[in-house]
């Protein structure tokens with residue numbers, strides 16, 4: 622091998638080594654690049670997952686919060702006028718009607734609101750709007766039972782002024798003693814509530830008859846409670862009510878109360894006294910009417926938890942409140 626050939630071979634070897642080196646470098650960097658890509662992808666995926674987990678954990682914690690939070694019970698405010706309003710308010714010689722507390726009472730003219738036609742002594746007679754369906758149904762049922770159409774209204778809502786005139790006229794006609802027995806003092810008449818009516822008899826020719834002596838009075842005394850009314854002034858309760866026997870005066874109190882008062886022979890004064898023992902904690906009164914049951918209780922509390930379902934609230938006009946809830 623000549624010197625020239627030897628050098629050539631050396632050069633070729635060097636070149637070959639250098640090629641190998643370059644190739645190795647290339648492979649190294651390719652691998653490094655791939656590794657970097659893999660790491661990057663991995664990292665991105667991890668971050669995404671972690672983010673989603675974080676989001677989910679937020680949602681979960683929200684749900685948990687809702688489940689754990691006790692629902693805030695809805696409260697009813699029993700202060701103020703509510704104690705002087707409602708179907709069970711007592712109005713008698715010792716309990717004046719509070720006109721101001723009842724200034725929002727909805728009154729209607731009976732002749733315009735009635736769905737069954739019966740006569741009223743005056744066109745202008747008014748009653749609380751809420752008693753009209755019961756009043757109409759009661760008079761219709763009585764007329765149907767009698768086979769006549771003679772039941773009429775001889776008195777309904779009265780203003781204080783109207784009652785003043787009633788007392789005066791009664792005294793002029795029958796004397797002071799009679800007026801004191803039958804006509805309440807202005808401000809103390811149940812007729813102020815719009816929940817009371819006096820029934821009469823009006824014949825087809827327009828002539829008036831005596832309700833007390835009519836068979837209608839007997840029917841009404843027996844059936845009025847089915848419509849939520851009570852015969853307010855009975856002979857055997859005169860000492861308690863302070864009013865003599867009035868066969869014609871009917872007061873709306875609502876069906877469950879009327880039914881219970883009739884069953885137990887209690888006038889409104891006695892019933893309200895009895896209810897005072899029936900607080901929610903201490904044996905609320907349960908009144909069953911057919912398939913329906915009403916829970917009735919008395920309270921002097923300023924607020925109570927709102928009962929579930931249908932309920933009615935009435936003051937007793939003597940500082941307490943009666944809650945009637947359908948259960």
Ligand SMILES: [Zn+2]
Pocket residue numbers: 776812817818819869870871
């Ligand atoms: Zn009356």
